[in-house]
Amino acid sequence: MYGWIWRHLPGNTWVRAFCSLVLVLAVVFLLFQYVFPWAEPLLPFNDVTVDGGGS
Template sequence: MGLVPWYDGRDGMYGWVWRHLPGNTWVKALISLALVVAVVYVLFQYVFPWAEPLLPFNDVTVDNQ
């Protein structure tokens, strides 16, 4: 039994990604940073502008009094 009761020997998604990246620790860290930057770029350039009209940000529930 491990130190944490929910740990069952699996690392999850991030452990899987880390194990499958090539190189030593520094190379893996740089590749991971590049992947995070790429995901943030795609989200801000494509996903958020596409989803913005679908979200109710301008629907206010307070009447002008």
């Protein structure tokens, strides 16, 4: 998959590296802005139960 993306980016190695960095930053931005807020209520991270039984 990464090879396919690399071959389809325009320019020489430096331009391709810059374009791939921009693509990675765009994906991270989309994940934090849209995907993670949408999925957060579906995840069980806030369902914390503390057992009251001690010694």
